[in-house]
Amino acid sequence: MNGKHMQIGEVAARTELSLRTIRHYEDTGLVVPSARSQGGFRLYTEVDVARLMVIRRMKPLGFSLDEMRALLAATDRLDSGADLPPEEHAELLERVRGFEAAAQQRVADLRVQLTRAEEFASHLHARLC
Known part of the structure; x- marks a missing residue:
């Protein structure tokens, strides 16, 4: 930087x-x-x-402000350069993993919604042709 x-x-x-x-x-x-x-x-x-x-x-992805705050707090602590106790380090990593899993699930849900929206648009287009 x-x-x-x-x-x-x-x-x-x-x-x-x-x-x-x-x-x-x-x-x-x-x-x-x-x-x-x-x-x-x-x-x-x-x-x-x-x-x-x-x-x-x-x-x-629909994360709330509180969820954003929680993730940022965890990554701030991990990135702080502080010598973290192993238990705290493991807990913070687990918290970030939870957000990663939630993000992956929300992306998958959005893909399903997009597929349905595209099918609907195609259906409408077909009716007009």
Whole structure:
């Protein structure tokens, strides 16, 4: 990481999230800007952008804000560089595995929904031909 700070507009463009959404995630405590400019502007780093991308990927899978917060807390702790007790490390990994399994299931469910939607669209198209 180069330590470069970005203003919220650049972060919004990079993450394809609206300014309002990023501010909402800040209000809910999911993402906190790494710094503020002298003028009070939010300043973000690559780590903040990566965090927002995790949230952006969880959202369409229907994860709640609390679930997002729980996953981020687990990955933050794992990535902290702290010398974790083996039991805590194992528990955190298990928590992340649970989210991975839930994400895989939700992706499978969405594939079924997409297949049904495509079948419906094809059915309508066939009726018009």
